Amino acid sequence: MIRLETADGDFATRFDALVDARRETAVDVACDVATIIRAVRDDGDAALHAFTQKLDRHDLNDTGWRLDAAACAAAFAGLEPELRAALELAAARIRTYHEKQRPEDTAFTDAAGVRLGARWRAVDAAGIYVPGGRAAYPSTLLMNAIPARVAGVERLVVVTPTPDGVVNPLVLAAAHLAQADEVWRVGGAQAIAALAYGTERIARVDVVTGPGNAWVAEAKRQVYGVVGIDMVAGPSEIVVVADGANDPDWIAADLLSQAEHDTTTQSILFTDDGEFATRVADAVMAQLETLPTAAVARVAWEDNGAIVVVPTLMDAMPLVDRLAPEHVELACDDPQALFDRLRHAGSAFLGRHTPEAIGDYVAGPNHVLPTGRRARFASGLGVTDFMKRTSFLQLDESALSELGPATIALAEAEGLPAHARSVALRIRINH
Amino acid sequence: MIRLETADGDFATRFDALVDARRETAVDVACDVATIIRAVRDDGDAALHAFTQKLDRHDLNDTGWRLDAAACAAAFAGLEPELRAALELAAARIRTYHEKQRPEDTAFTDAAGVRLGARWRAVDAAGIYVPGGRAAYPSTLLMNAIPARVAGVERLVVVTPTPDGVVNPLVLAAAHLAQADEVWRVGGAQAIAALAYGTERIARVDVVTGPGNAWVAEAKRQVYGVVGIDMVAGPSEIVVVADGANDPDWIAADLLSQAEHDTTTQSILFTDDGEFATRVADAVMAQLETLPTAAVARVAWEDNGAIVVVPTLMDAMPLVDRLAPEHVELACDDPQALFDRLRHAGSAFLGRHTPEAIGDYVAGPNHVLPTGRRARFASGLGVTDFMKRTSFLQLDESALSELGPATIALAEAEGLPAHARSVALRIRINH
Numbered sequence: 001m002i003r004l005e006t007a008d009g010d011f012a013t014r015f016d017a018l019v020d021a022r023r024e025t026a027v028d029v030a031c032d033v034a035t036i037i038r039a040v041r042d043d044g045d046a047a048l049h050a051f052t053q054k055l056d057r058h059d060l061n062d063t064g065w066r067l068d069a070a071a072c073a074a075a076f077a078g079l080e081p082e083l084r085a086a087l088e089l090a091a092a093r094i095r096t097y098h099e100k101q102r103p104e105d106t107a108f109t110d111a112a113g114v115r116l117g118a119r120w121r122a123v124d125a126a127g128i129y130v131p132g133g134r135a136a137y138p139s140t141l142l143m144n145a146i147p148a149r150v151a152g153v154e155r156l157v158v159v160t161p162t163p164d165g166v167v168n169p170l171v172l173a174a175a176h177l178a179q180a181d182e183v184w185r186v187g188g189a190q191a192i193a194a195l196a197y198g199t200e201r202i203a204r205v206d207v208v209t210g211p212g213n214a215w216v217a218e219a220k221r222q223v224y225g226v227v228g229i230d231m232v233a234g235p236s237e238i239v240v241v242a243d244g245a246n247d248p249d250w251i252a253a254d255l256l257s258q259a260e261h262d263t264t265t266q267s268i269l270f271t272d273d274g275e276f277a278t279r280v281a282d283a284v285m286a287q288l289e290t291l292p293t294a295a296v297a298r299v300a301w302e303d304n305g306a307i308v309v310v311p312t313l314m315d316a317m318p319l320v321d322r323l324a325p326e327h328v329e330l331a332c333d334d335p336q337a338l339f340d341r342l343r344h345a346g347s348a349f350l351g352r353h354t355p356e357a358i359g360d361y362v363a364g365p366n367h368v369l370p371t372g373r374r375a376r377f378a379s380g381l382g383v384t385d386f387m388k389r390t391s392f393l394q395l396d397e398s399a400l401s402e403l404g405p406a407t408i409a410l411a412e413a414e415g416l417p418a419h420a421r422s423v424a425l426r427i428r429i430n431h
Numbered sequence: 432m433i434r435l436e437t438a439d440g441d442f443a444t445r446f447d448a449l450v451d452a453r454r455e456t457a458v459d460v461a462c463d464v465a466t467i468i469r470a471v472r473d474d475g476d477a478a479l480h481a482f483t484q485k486l487d488r489h490d491l492n493d494t495g496w497r498l499d500a501a502a503c504a505a506a507f508a509g510l511e512p513e514l515r516a517a518l519e520l521a522a523a524r525i526r527t528y529h530e531k532q533r534p535e536d537t538a539f540t541d542a543a544g545v546r547l548g549a550r551w552r553a554v555d556a557a558g559i560y561v562p563g564g565r566a567a568y569p570s571t572l573l574m575n576a577i578p579a580r581v582a583g584v585e586r587l588v589v590v591t592p593t594p595d596g597v598v599n600p601l602v603l604a605a606a607h608l609a610q611a612d613e614v615w616r617v618g619g620a621q622a623i624a625a626l627a628y629g630t631e632r633i634a635r636v637d638v639v640t641g642p643g644n645a646w647v648a649e650a651k652r653q654v655y656g657v658v659g660i661d662m663v664a665g666p667s668e669i670v671v672v673a674d675g676a677n678d679p680d681w682i683a684a685d686l687l688s689q690a691e692h693d694t695t696t697q698s699i700l701f702t703d704d705g706e707f708a709t710r711v712a713d714a715v716m717a718q719l720e721t722l723p724t725a726a727v728a729r730v731a732w733e734d735n736g737a738i739v740v741v742p743t744l745m746d747a748m749p750l751v752d753r754l755a756p757e758h759v760e761l762a763c764d765d766p767q768a769l770f771d772r773l774r775h776a777g778s779a780f781l782g783r784h785t786p787e788a789i790g791d792y793v794a795g796p797n798h799v800l801p802t803g804r805r806a807r808f809a810s811g812l813g814v815t816d817f818m819k820r821t822s823f824l825q826l827d828e829s830a831l832s833e834l835g836p837a838t839i840a841l842a843e844a845e846g847l848p849a850h851a852r853s854v855a856l857r858i859r860i861n862h
Contacts, residue, residue, distance in 0.1 A: 083844055086837035097547065100539075106531055115781075116528065116795055121774055123808045137845050170844060206808040224655070225663045228808035232656045253853035260849040292848050339823065343552055350546075350825035353857055357850035358826060361841045362834050364547055365822035377554045377637040377659035379820035389810035391796035392770065394781035395789060403793050406517035410792045413514055413601060414568050417723050418691045419788035422684035426784055 001284075001305035003277065006315065018306055019322050023264045024234040024372060033189045033218040040193035045200045051190040056132075058165035060185065065201060067172060067183040075172035084173070090362045091142055091177045097364030098150045101383040113399035118391045122152035123228070125203070126386050127195035128180070129210030130171055132161035132187055138174035139360060143367050144209050144381065145178035151386035156180050157205055159195060161187020187212075189219035196223035207386055209368070230381050234372035235264035238356055239323060239345075241316050241338060242280075242331040244273030246352060252283035254329060257357050259300035260293035266304040268323065270316035277307045317341040324375040327356045346375045401427045432715075432736035434708065437746065449737055450753050454695045455665040455803060464620045464649040471624035476631045482621040487563070489596035491616065496632060498603060498614040506603035515604070521793045522573055522608045528795030529581045532814040544830035549822045553583035554659070556634070557817050558626035559611070560641030561602055563592035563618055569605035570791060574798050575640050575812065576609035582817035587611050588636055590626060592618020618643075620650035627654035638817055640799070661812050665803035666695035669787055670754060670776075672747050672769060673711075673762040675704030677783060683714035685760060688788050690731035691724035697735040699754070701747035708738045748772045755806040758787045777806045832858045 004014055039047040049060050076084065107117035126148040130141050141158065148156055158180045160171055167185075175183050184202055186194060192212075198204030208220060209230040220229045238258035242251050255267035271277050284301060288294045310316045313332055320328060324344035332338065335350035342348065346369030349356050360367045368381035395403070404427045411419035423429075435445055470478040480491050507515065538548035557579040561572050572589065579587055589611045591602055598616075606614050615633055617625060623643075629635030639651060640661040651660045669689035673682050686698035702708050715732060719725045741747045744763055751759060755775035763769065766781035773779065777800030780787050791798045799812035826834070835858045842850035854860075 082836075082840050086840040086844075089834075089837045090841065096541070100537055101549075108531075110527070114794060118532075118796070124774070139841060139845065221655070224652070225803075225805065228805075247856070250853065250856050253849060253856055256849040257847070257853045260847055287849075287852070291852075293846070297849060335825070342821075343555070344819075345821050348821055348823040350823060351827070353828050353831045354824055354826045355831075355853040355857060357842060357847075357853045358831065358834055358838055359822075359824050360850060361838045363545060363824050363826075365549070365824060370819075372656075374656065374659075375819065375821070377819055380822055382820070384815075388775075388801075388806065388808055389813070390773075390776050390779055390806070391790075391811055392779040392781060393785055393790055393794050393796060394766070395785045395794075396782070397784050400784045400786075400789065403520075403789055405513075406520045407789055407792045409513050409517040410521065410570060411788060413517075414570065415724070416688070416691055416788075418684055418687040418718075418728060419791060421718070421722075422681065422688045422786040422788045425678070425681050425684055426786060 001281065001301055001307065003281070003307045003309070005274070005309040006311060015308070015319065015322070021304070023266060023304060029214050029218050033215055033222060036189040037193040037219060037222060040190050040199065041197050048186050048190055048194055048199060051188065052186055055188055056161050056163045058162065063162070063165045063185065065185060067167065067175070067185060069176070072172045072176035072180070072183060075169040076176040078169060079173050086362070087138065087142070087173060087177055090139065091146060093362055093364040094142055094146045095150060098147045098366070098383050101147070102150065103384055103387065112402045113396060114403070115394040116392065118389050120387050120389050122154070122387050123206035124153070125155035125157065125205040126153045127157045127159060127205040127208045129191060129208065129212050129216060130158055130160040131212055132163050132168065136160070136168045136171050138170040139367065140211060141171060141174040142178055145180060147366065147381060147383045148386040149179065151383045153386050155205070157195065157202070158183045159186050159191040161185070161191070189215045192216060192219035192223060196227045209381060209385065228385070230368060230385055231370055231374060231378045235266065236261050236371055237266040237268070237325050238327040238329065239268045239270065239320050239325040240329040240331060241270045241313055241320065242276070242329070243271065243313060244276035246276070246331050248276065248279040248283040249287070250352070250355070251280050251331065252287050254355050255280070255284055255301070255305065256287055256291060256297050257355070258327070259297035259305065260291070263296055263299040263303065265300045267301060268306045268308065270308045270310055270313070270320065272310055272312050274309050277309050281307060313338055314341060320345070324373040326369045326371045326375065327359070329354065329356055344375045346370045346380055397427070404429070432712065432732055432738065434712070434738045434740070436705070436740040437742060446739070446750065446753070452735070454697060454735060460645050460649050464646055464653060467620040468624040468650060468653060471621050471630065472628050479617050479621055479625055479630060482619065483617055486619055487592050487594045489593065494593070494596045494616065496616060498598065498606070498616060500607070503603045503607035503611070503614060506600040507607040509600060510604050517793070518569065518573070518604060518608055521570065522577060524793055524795040525573055525577045526581060529578045529797070529814050532578070533581065534815055534818065543833045544827060545834070546825040547823065549820050551818050551820050553585070553818050554637035555584070556586035556588065556636040557584045558588045558590060558636040558639045560622060560639065560643050560647060561589055561591040562643055563594050563599065567591070567599045567602050569601040570798065571642060572602060572605040573609055576611060578797065578812060578814045579817040580610065582814045584817050586636070588626065588633070589614045590617050590622040592616070592622070620646045623647060623650035623654060627658045640812060640816065659816070661799060661816060662801055662805060662809045666697065667692050667802055668697040668699070668756050669758040669760065670699045670701065670751050670756040671760045671762060672701045672744055672751065673707070673760070674702065674744060675707035677707070677762050679707065679710040679714040680718070681783070681786070682711050682762065683718050685786050686711070686715055686732070686736065687718055687722060687728050688786070689758070690728035690736065691722070694727055694730040694734065696731045698732060699737045699739065701739045701741055701744070701751065703741055703743050705740050708740050712738060744769055745772060751776070755804040757800045757802045757806065758790070760785065760787055775806045777801045777811055828858070835860070
């Protein structure tokens with residue numbers, strides 16, 4: 001953990017270093033991934049079978065290729081009632097929030113008599129990748145699948161590895177709740193290849209989303225353009241902007257809630273109170289003593305954590321914009337004033353009673369968010385990631401006569417005479 | 432050109448082949464491009480200078496690095512009045528259409544007392560690539576730059592190569608009209624690298640759009656994630672759905688307007704009238720005799736063109752969906768009925784008086800559209816490509832008490848105890 005004060009002489013240099021610090025590990029798996037994708041394109045299910053045997057250590061012909069609807073329903077029914085209710089609350093609130101993202105079609109006729117507009121439609125099929133093992137989060141399945149369902153996607157396919165043949169009942173329960181149409185027990189780059197190109201058993205989809213390891217991320221990058229994908233994700237991060245009136249324990253817990261994900265995650269506190277900064281730092285150390293995930297969280301905090309003391313919280317806003325963090329908490333009495341000034345963040349959590357964790361599960365907004373300063377240009381996952389827009393135009397002879405001459409002039413200037421002719425013939429201009 | 436009839440015994444196989452035909456040339460430039468990007472990251476302007484000297488054959492220190500606002504204004508003033516008016520009409524109509532794409536912010540408070548919503552902001556800076564030489568289209572500059580301006584992008588940067596030091600006045604005029612803030616005389620992968628990473632002279636941007644050759648496309652793919660990019664584009668295509676009541680010459684001109692772009696483009700006619708099909712094919716051959724771009728258009732038509740005879744135009748719709756074309760014309764009396772049934776197309780042109788060319792220039796909708804069957808999942812370029820969404824949440828103590836227990840249950844189930852603690856501390860649950 002580093003501590004900076006804007007008043008320090010070397011602040012600019014040290015803050016630049018914080019912004020530019022690369023937490024993304026550049027594992028070069030491009031060639032391995034290309035080989036796997038090629039094998040799945042060439043050999044289909046046989047390749048999926050072989051990679052699963054080798055990498056996940058089970059035989060799909062013995063364990064079964066699919067987890068059927070009955071298995072998912074049984075997993076859901078078998079959850080503790082409290083957990084089942086929590087998942088149901090999460091699903092309902094995520095659905096309600098995303099329903100407000102459904103785009104409206106537009107259509108209008110302008111003064112020239114041109115009818116024009118745009119129409120939205122869902123993609124036919126979407127594939128959701130759900131990691132196996134430690135990072136197998138049912139919440140992530142909901143956050144990916146529900147926007148696709150709200151978009152109106154007709155075929156929703158889940159792929160998830162079951163290492164050593166072990167099935168995660170929480171993931172199955174979430175697949176049931178999200179009404180996934182198919183759940184396949186495949187993972188890694190081979191699963192992404194199957195979704196993008198199709199195999200004998202798995203029909204190809206149009207959009208692939210969901211988190212994964214370096215192989216999965218690289219496979220998504222390589223099939224981008226064959227299918228649509230969500231943004232490539234890097235390590236997670238949180239910025240907490242807090243004044244001295246906060247409980248240091250609350251803020252310390254928020255910083256640790258990011259740190260416990262992974263040793264590459266980053267937690268940064270901005271405060272206008274140097275003494276409060278010290279109390280939060282002490283609270284982090286104290287909470288690590290009892291935190292079951294301390295082994296991970298301590299490394300993340302020590303390696304990537306930071307506390308920045310600023311003259312006023314408003315002074316922090318341009319600095320937060322430089323970081324363009326995935327999550328930002330604004331823990332003060334007038335968070336809206338800070339939020340109005342902020343430009344770049346994936347998701348904002350306003351006020352003292354809005355810990356980031358509430359947004360990970362049940363609040364409603366998506367928790368799949370741009371990381372690694374990508375909030376400068378990218379948005380969280382949403383309904384339109386599973387839709388596409390078709391623009392349309394309709395002219396009658398009069399409208400074409402009005403717009404035709406300009407079109408002919410531009411087409412000629414660009415050296416495209418057939419373009420000009422297709423207009424000239426219709427409005428009887430000799431051309 | 433191939434001619435198919437749905438009644439043919441081998442129709443399914445031959446149509447599959449048409450759908451799967453790969454017109455995208457897989458030039459393997461990934462390594463060359465990676466080397467260029469690395470050089471620009473390491474050496475900045477010195478690398479730009481060297482690549483421009485070698486590839487564009489002029490010395491930036493002699494010709495100047497930038498084309499300033501005065502040069503762009505002079506180019507615009509120097510246009511023939513008819514052309515200047517045409518560009519102005521195009522710019523105004525493109526602006527009006529795209530203004531309707533500006534997304535609305537949302538904010539609401541739900542029954543649990545949670546305030547939540549989403550806010551849109553423009554990216555800070557956008558870079559537009561404009562090819563030099565034969566495909567230097569001022570219309571493309573407008574189609575990329577105006578949505579960025581409508582989004583509210585504060586800094587709009589154009590990069591364009593000037594091979595042999597020769598400037599294209601039409602491109603400069605369009606840059607003036609689009610109010611580009613900077614125009615740099617660099618092109619190729621080196622220009623994309625400069626936009627993504629910045630050099631001493633050129634500050635980095637957040638989003639890079641615009642067409643280019645294989646090097647430019649690969650460079651955009653390699654910097655994807657460092658900046659946002661528009662969809663990777665392949666060869667252009669048109670599908671014309673027309674009944675026998677159309678003038679065969681009009682339809683032939685439409686097919687050729689696509690074919691004249693490039694030998695890899697594709698033009699396909701669907702008709703319910705076999706005799707009309709023959710008359711269109713004859714009209715294409717006749718028009719090629721006098722078309723200045725016949726050398727290109729003839730190859731495209733012969734290599735990639737197709738005519739498909741269907742029982743009714745409605746029967747063509749599922750086949751068009753398989754192709755998911757960039758452009759589709761529906762030339763009949765009731766085009767809306769066909770359009771209602773269609774799912775996948777970048778842009779649709781309805782009725783007998785709406786040639787595709789009208790959409791390339793002055794109608795208003797964007798002409799940067801998904802190609803190569805990507806209309807299954809991708810949309811044309813639009814205002815939100817230059818914006819991003821920040822979701823937000825605000826809970827008070829009561830709302831957190833309502834949603835907190837479910838959050839704690841899910842966080843515990845996912846093995847994330849600091850997440851649970853950050854909530855439990857605030858609602859005074861012993862945890």
